[in-house]
Amino acid sequence: MDYLLVSLIKMAIIAPALLATLAYIVWVERKVIAHVQLRVGPYFVGPHGLLQPIADAIKLLTKEDFIPSGVNHFFYWAAPWLGLMFAVTGIAVIPLGPVVNIFGVETNLGLADLNIGLLWILGLAGMGVYGIALAGWSSNNKYALLGAMRSAAQMISYELPMALALAAPLLMSNSLNLREVVNTQAGFVLGFVPNWNLFTGFQIVGFVVYMICAFAETNRIPFDLPEAENELVAGFHSEYSSMKFAAFFMAEYCNMVIVCSVATALYLGGWHPIVPPTIAQFVPSLVFGGAAALLFFHGMNPGRPTDRYSFPVFGAIMGGLAVLFLLPGIGPILNHLFWFLGKVGFLLFFFIWVRATLPRFRYDQLMKIAWLFLFPVALLNLVLTAAGVTLFSK
């Protein structure tokens, strides 16, 4: 019962945090793309557009929920929720931190500690195809069916190099448990180079292959032909409106969070800091303190009139966070969360940056890349890693 209670409390913290993150990733994406394109992005709804996701949620909830004629009602209704369910369930195995002691309760930061954690995520990636395929098929629309078939074929084709790219770091950590994989990346080599799989594990090729497959698995640019606005109307979600449409987008962003978290855990060392631990405990406070100082400075001589009032408030919030990281009890725990979420945030920023920069691939180019380029490269990476582990392990 104790374990159940602790798990319920963790769920009560992680689930709302996840939903809030999904809503605000949209804001971050719109702002980053806007600034890349030398414009401002959402600005008027709340200070610097921070209430824009809430406005979007209200709009989507109050839109008319039409159902086209001739659809298969059960599958039309069930498809978005199936996609969302499989996407959100993957968050359970992501290791946010090591085993810590909070107020006398010894628990791991993260919901579940499965021995087969990575296989669970691969299984959910495979099951995520169903939401899209059913959505396209049940819509009674040939463009939706075409987009859904293309998307399902793309996701299945890219699962193979993704699994091969994920197998190489597993050879070095000897376990499918994501927490064990992060634990084997502890420590520093030569005093300052972190012992991550990307650096001392020489998995740079695997990381690049995995990131390309991650773009394809989540249907993001440059692989988003199945939901392209210019070619296929809107692909598999062209006949969906209001909450079901929102469910598809939440599922896509949730998939993005999961693939970035898996990349962080397997390649970037999870919650281990990039600088040696003596400096690492002050980095979060320095970052937030610097952000607070910057916000206060720009609040004094603002470029836009409302910033005089909103920036100092944000500066105070950032200052409070900086102080929170220095508290003795929960400081170290928040430190682990900071490094993990910082790395995941960097990878998400990379996803958004690529969306703002690259054009999309044509469908045959997309399939050629998977089968003729990524699959042999991932296989070669696996063979070389296996040879390296055999020859150089003690």
Place this chain on the structure above:
Amino acid sequence: MDLVLFLTFALIAVACGLNMALQRHPVSSALSLIGVMVSLAVLYVLLGAEFIAAAQLVVYSGAIMVLFLFVIMLLNAGAEKLTKKAGTAHFLGLPLLLILLGLSSWVITTATSHAKPVKFGAFTAGGPREVGWELFTHYVLPFEVTSILILIAIAGAYRLANKEMD
């Protein structure tokens, strides 16, 4: 707690199986079969076979059933048409199948009446490490032979599906 979980997922599996048997449209049958496979994966976890449960999710419901759905959607298979040709089979077959089920249940119950019950957590050797060890030491020959089998299946499926219509 084992009994509650077992009963829940066994009932879900049987309900999905019956749904697969009774639905007219192949897509509904395929989705019911996916329901059976997922509930069987949960039962495998209850039996301590966590690697096989994950393999069931990844291979069966994540790949094989997707292939089924693809083919159904590609061929635009509609709802099945009822036919009168199988009357004798329906009349004779269903009671005989029920007799088969009853007989096998009786044999199973009498043969395992003294067997120890299944407790969740009693079998811990089902993780990937143990399965992989057995697979690569004692069963390495069937492993390599099945990989050649998969290669043959890939070549055969490609050749069959690639043939142009005359």
Place this chain on the structure above:
Amino acid sequence: MYSLFPPEFFQLSVPLAAYLILSAILFTIGVATFLFRRSIITVFMAIELMLNAVNLTFVTFSNHFGKVDGQIFSFFVMVVAAAEAAVGLAIILMVFRNRATLQIDDFDTLKN
């Protein structure tokens, strides 16, 4: 909700026969679907259901005897089922191209 059942209910364990009888029920449903349905894809899905029922029996016995060999066999059954599904669906595609129907009553050119 917990008070509806006596506390011993939550300590009960499942008898071995329960898993085996569940497997027999699923197998029988598979056989019934295989014999009585007219669409070839449904017949093929019934084969997969029968293979799953047999997998459950293998894993149950692996748990009962405490060895992992039943799970190895179940793994091989999965692999063979995948290969067979691929080839079988390719055959169904070819048959559809030639006969334009999926009802098995119409595949009767070899009759008489």
